[in-house]
Amino acid sequence: MKALLIRDLTLAFRAGGGFGLALAFFLLVAVIVPLGVGPLTEILGRIAPGILWVGALLACLLSLDRMFALDYEDGSLDLLATSPMPMEGVVGVKALAHWLVTGLPLTALSPLLGLMLNLPGPGYPWLILSLLLGTPALSIIGAFGAALVVGVKRGGLLLSLLVLPLYLPTLIFGAEVVRRGALGLPVQTPLLLLAAITAGSLGLLPYAAAAAIRICLR
Amino acid sequence: MSDPQNWRAHRLVAENLSVARGGLAVLEGIDLNLASGAALVLRGVNGIGKTSLLRTLAGLQPPFVGVLQVPPEDLTYAGHADGLKSVLSVQENLSFWAQVAGQTGTGRAMAAMDLTTLAHRRAADLSAGQKRRLGLARLLVTGRWLWLLDEPTVSLDSASAALFVSVLRAHLGQGGSAVIASHIDLGLPEAEVMELTRYRALHDAPSRGGFDEAFT
Amino acid sequence: MSLWEYANPARFMRLTERMLPVLGALAVLTVLMGVIWGFFFTPDDYKQGSTAKILYIHVPSATMAVSAWFMMLAGSLIWLVRRHHVSALAAKAAAPVGMVLTLIGLVTGAIWGQPMWGTWWAWDPRLTSFLILFLFYLGYIALWEAIEDPDTAADLTSVLCIVGSVFAVLSRYAVNFWNQGLHQGASLSLDEKENVSDVFWIPLVIAIVGFGLMFATLVLVRTRTEIRLRRASALMSRQRRA
Numbered sequence: 104m105k106a107l108l109i110r111d112l113t114l115a116f117r118a119g120g121g122f123g124l125a126l127a128f129f130l131l132v133a134v135i136v137p138l139g140v141g142p143l144t145e146i147l148g149r150i151a152p153g154i155l156w157v158g159a160l161l162a163c164l165l166s167l168d169r170m171f172a173l174d175y176e177d178g179s180l181d182l183l184a185t186s187p188m189p190m191e192g193v194v195g196v197k198a199l200a201h202w203l204v205t206g207l208p209l210t211a212l213s214p215l216l217g218l219m220l221n222l223p224g225p226g227y228p229w230l231i232l233s234l235l236l237g238t239p240a241l242s243i244i245g246a247f248g249a250a251l252v253v254g255v256k257r258g259g260l261l262l263s264l265l266v267l268p269l270y271l272p273t274l275i276f277g278a279e280v281v282r283r284g285a286l287g288l289p290v291q292t293p294l295l296l297l298a299a300i301t302a303g304s305l306g307l308l309p310y311a312a313a314a315a316i317r318i319c320l321r
Numbered sequence: 322m323s324d325p326q327n328w329r330a331h332r333l334v335a336e337n338l339s340v341a342r343g344g345l346a347v348l349e350g351i352d353l354n355l356a357s358g359a360a361l362v363l364r365g366v367n368g369i370g371k372t373s374l375l376r377t378l379a380g381l382q383p384p385f386v387g388v389l390q391v392p393p394e395d396l397t398y399a400g401h402a403d404g405l406k407s408v409l410s411v412q413e414n415l416s417f418w419a420q421v422a423g424q425t426g427t428g429r430a431m432a433a434m435d436l437t438t439l440a441h442r443r444a445a446d447l448s449a450g451q452k453r454r455l456g457l458a459r460l461l462v463t464g465r466w467l468w469l470l471d472e473p474t475v476s477l478d479s480a481s482a483a484l485f486v487s488v489l490r491a492h493l494g495q496g497g498s499a500v501i502a503s504h505i506d507l508g509l510p511e512a513e514v515m516e517l518t519r520y521r522a523l524h525d526a527p528s529r530g531g532f533d534e535a536f537t
Numbered sequence: 538m539s540l541w542e543y544a545n546p547a548r549f550m551r552l553t554e555r556m557l558p559v560l561g562a563l564a565v566l567t568v569l570m571g572v573i574w575g576f577f578f579t580p581d582d583y584k585q586g587s588t589a590k591i592l593y594i595h596v597p598s599a600t601m602a603v604s605a606w607f608m609m610l611a612g613s614l615i616w617l618v619r620r621h622h623v624s625a626l627a628a629k630a631a632a633p634v635g636m637v638l639t640l641i642g643l644v645t646g647a648i649w650g651q652p653m654w655g656t657w658w659a660w661d662p663r664l665t666s667f668l669i670l671f672l673f674y675l676g677y678i679a680l681w682e683a684i685e686d687p688d689t690a691a692d693l694t695s696v697l698c699i700v701g702s703v704f705a706v707l708s709r710y711a712v713n714f715w716n717q718g719l720h721q722g723a724s725l726s727l728d729e730k731e732n733v734s735d736v737f738w739i740p741l742v743i744a745i746v747g748f749g750l751m752f753a754t755l756v757l758v759r760t761r762t763e764i765r766l767r768r769a770s771a772l773m774s775r776q777r778r779a
Contacts (some may be wrong), residue, residue, distance in 0.1 A: 106420030110413075169668065178402025180482070183394040185379050185398045186421045186463075247700060251693050255683045263698065266678050268672040269704045275711040293714070311700050318692040321382040344688050345774060 104188065104196055111200035116117040121169060125162040126212055132158035133216040144221045151220035152230070152281030158216070159209045159234060160241060160270055164206055167245040168195050168252075168259040171316065175253050184320055190313035198239075198246040198309075206238030222285060229284025233297060237277040240301040243271045243308045250312040254319040257269065273300055328466045328496035329357045329393045333378070338387035339522065340370055340377045346385050347373055355500065357466075357488045358493050360509060364519030365501040371502035372400070374517070380499060396467035397422070397450040401475075403456030407445035411436055411455055414444055419462035425433055430461035433488050435481070449476040460492075468492065468499040474507065483508070545669070553757050560757070561602035564750035571597070571744025578720050579736055583664035591649045596741060599642035602670065605752060605762055606637030609677070610702050613695035623760065625691035628698065628760035634752060636674035643667055662712045669708045673701050687767060 115122045136154050174180040184192050213234055214227055218262055222230065247268035252258030276297040283290045322514055335353035339346045347370035355361055363371050376382050376392065379398040407415050413426040433438045434454045444452065460468050468489075474482045489499060493511075501507065510513050575593030612628030646664060647657045658664070680697055683689035685712055 106417055110409070110417045113413070114406055116407060174401070177404055177406070178400055179404040179406070181379075181381060181398060181402070182404040182418070182459075183421065184381055187394045188421060200491075206420065250596060251680060251697055252683070254689070256430065258683065259678055261683050264672075264677045268676055268708070269701070272704060272707040272711040275708075275715050279715060283646060296711075296714070308700070311696055315693055315696050317456055318689055318696075321689065343686055343774070345771075 104192055104308040107183075107188070107193065108200055109198045111197060112203060112218040115204040121166055122204050128165055128210050129158050129162040129209055129212060130216065132161065132240030133219055135268060137220065142169060148221040148223055148285075153286055154220060155213055155216060155230060155277050156233075156237075156274055156278040158272055158304070159206075159213065159238065162209055163201075163205050163238065163245060164242040164263055164266060164270075166201065167249045168262050168297050170201055170246060170249040171253045172249070172258065175319075177274060180316065181265065182318060190316055193307045194246050194316070195243075195252065198242045201244070201245065202242040204237050206234070206242055210234040222281075225287050226281050229290055229294075230281045233277045233280040233284075233294070235281060236294070236297050236301055237273050240273045240304045241270060242298075243304045243312075245274070247312040247315070248307045250315040250319070255293070273297065276300065295309040303314065325464075325466075325495050325497070328498075331357050331395065331465060331466050331496075331498070332390075333392075333498065333500070334388075334390040335378075335384075336388045338389060338402055339376070339385040340373045340382075341385035342370060342373045343527065344359075347521045348517060349386065351387070351520050351524045355467075355498050357437060357496045358500060359489055360489070360493055360499045360501065360512035362507065362509070362512045363500065363517055364504065364514055369517045369521065372471055373401075374377040375471050375500065375502055381468050392466060394537065395465050396469060397460055397463045398469045398471075399460060399464040399473060400455060402469045403452055404459070405444040405455060408443060410441050410443055411447070412440045414455060415458060415462055418459045421467070422463035424464045425461050430476045431485075433461055433491075434458040435484060450478055450481055453477055454485075456490070461488065466497055468501075470499060470501045470503075472502060472504075474503065498512060544615075544619070544623050546623055546768075549623050550761060550764060553761060554573070555752065557757055561748065561754045564747060564754045567743060567747030569747075570691075571747045572738035572740075575744060577677050578742060588649060588652045591645050592737070593741060593744045595642060595645040595649060596636045597745040598645065599667065599777050600745055601752045602635055602638040602642050602746045604749070605631050605638060605675070606670065606702070606705070608756070609635065609698055613698040616691055617699075619707055621765070622691075623764070625695065625762045626763040628696070629691070630763050631673055631752075631756045632678050632681070633745060634755045634759065636671065636678065638748075638752070639667055639671045639674060643671065649703070660716060662716055665712045665716070666709045668711070670705060673705050676700065687770075 132154065136150075136158075140146060140150070169181060174183070184190060210231060213230055216229055218226060245266055248262050248269065250266060252262050255261060276293045279293040280290045282299060283293065322447060332355060333355040335351055337349075338351040338353070339349035340351075351374070353361070363374065365371055366493065373382070375398065377384055378389070379396060380391065381398070403481065404418070406417075411420070411431070412427060415430060419425060419427055419430075428437075434457055435525060436451070436454060436458055439447065439451060447455065453473075457473060460470075463523060477485060489501075489507075489509065499512075501512070542685050559663060572593050576590050579590070581587050581589070608733040612624045613632070616628065618635035641663070646667070650659065650664075651657050677694055677697060680694050681690050
């Protein structure tokens with residue numbers, strides 16, 4: 104398990120691994136939206152929670168299709184499936200690696216982008232906390248989607264179509280936490296619901312994803 | 322974990338096995354009984370179902386019909402793709418698969434497949450034959466009893482092929498076993514040869530659940 | 538004789554061949570009866586005037602759009618547990634029908650919403666949930682289309698349907714939480730006080746039953762088509778190998 108995590112992280116950080124692409128994309132979203140919406144700070148401040156969450160979600164989506172497809176193409180997935188490592192563990196480790204190279208850096212970068220988008224002061228702790236709680240769900244839900252399309256050539260677009268509807272509850276509660284936090288309203292309910300979605304997804308989706316991969320390899 | 326001490330008791334047994342590709346049986350009525358130290362070579366024209374049979378034995382797909390008994394978690398599969406990451410070095414690739422199999426040490430495997438001098442080269446910079454040698458060295462680091470090999474000698478030159486056969490023979494000598502799909506003569510006279518043409522599935526054979534029966 | 542025997546494609550084909558003309562005729566009659574009764578033989582609503590009569594299409598299609606997803610969920614579970622091909626193919630056949638019903642629900646809702654709320658579209662929780670349901674249908678159908686091997690496609694879409702159902706329910710609650718909405722409460726409920734009056738209620742129930750029968754007819758026809766397609770491809774792959 105540890106070996107797989109280390110390998111995936113090594114691959115992500117070596118040349119062509121794609122680390123940083125998601126971060127750059129996240130930054131671009133934060134630049135593009137004000138250019139499209141206009142520079143009025145009060146409008147930007149009001150939509151900042153939504154933009155930051157949508158940006159983080161799309162940035163996560165961007166790197167999902169590599170999660171299993173590369174291992175499928177070079178035969179590693181066959182070998183992992185015949186190894187003593189359970190497929191559920193493989194899925195979990197891959198999602199963890201995905202989170203470490205996308206979700207976690209996105210969370211770290213988000214306060215800076217919040218600043219650019221004029222997010223009101225009380226929103227920052229909730230922005231960081233909501234992304235920290237919500238991005239693991241994005242990674243594991245994404246792993247499930249990636250597992251479904253593992254045998255489909257050029258499955259990237261299909262993957263977005265499958266994964267985005269599954270992302271909606273996470274997005275709604277995550278952005279709601281930040282919006283309420285920024286307005287100084289109580290955030291407990293959406294925060295707990297967000298945590299519940301993450302916990303439920305982490306507990307159950309590895310099994311669904313592993314089942315999907317076994318079906319694809321058959 | 323796999324220990325060569327226990328290999329002598331291992332056995333691969335299949336009874337009345339049918340394997341399918343794309344939902345239709347391609348091979349049927351296969352009986353196998355492979356003891357420790359034995360090798361089986363699968364022969365047959367392209368498309369007969371060699372790969373499907375190997376994948377079934379590896380547990381990647383369920384038997385279409387029949388019973389299959391394999392010592393659990395004591396096999397390794399080598400398909401057409403070697404499972405190499407091009408940005409990792411030879412050493413890194415091998416030690417990853419060793420760790421996945423719960424083993425340590427890659428030196429012996431690299432020496433056996435003549436890869437020691439290439440240890441720090443990236444897999445991307447290897448020739449096709451060198452990649453294949455690396456893929457086969459992976460078999461050694463996993464330390465499994467049963468090797469399931471799909472055309473192992475593709476893109477190997479004759480010297481490397483001979484090297485591989487000697488490695489395979491050493492594995493058999495330790496009590497290991499192997500099932501090899503190959504259409505060339507490996508120079509492994511002690512191996513039993515199985516001609517798959519005899520097991521080709523009949524077109525009107527009934528299959529699982531009466532499904533095709535109802536559909537055709 | 539157990540119900541499962543109809544999971545045999547041949548028996549299913551024989552049964553549905555006899556059943557379909559009756560079922561189809563019944564469906565057409567009931568839909569016409571419900572809609573015509575609703576359109577022409579009920580009084581205008583005191584507030585909404587005649588615009589409210591779109592109810593007789595809007596509510597049945599919305600009801601069946603949700604029911605269709607539940608039917609697909611049941612089909613997927615049966616396929617995963619008992620490996621009955623007819624069940625997987627019925628789920629596949631139901632998806633486009635369900636998607637079109639969702640679309641009808643959305644479009645009739647927009648047409649109704651324009652005079653009532655003064656807008657074609659509002660991010661009301663019910664409307665939004667239906668849009669999300671539409672996206673789930675789209676993904677499900679796209680996955681069926683993308684995978685060549687039919688059994689693999691049936692397995693993967695079944696897994697997606699089950700996981701999707703959980704997330705669709707989650708989305709429904711999330712959306713409720715997110716915006717309280719303009720949409721009126723349920724048109725039908727067991728609580729008498731909540732209900733619309735009997736004059737509107739009876740034709741509405743007939744229309745819903747009619748849409749249900751219509752849905753069943755369309756799904757059976759499409760399942761038969763799927764079975765024939767499977768049969769054709771099985772025959773062709775046999776011929777290629779012979």
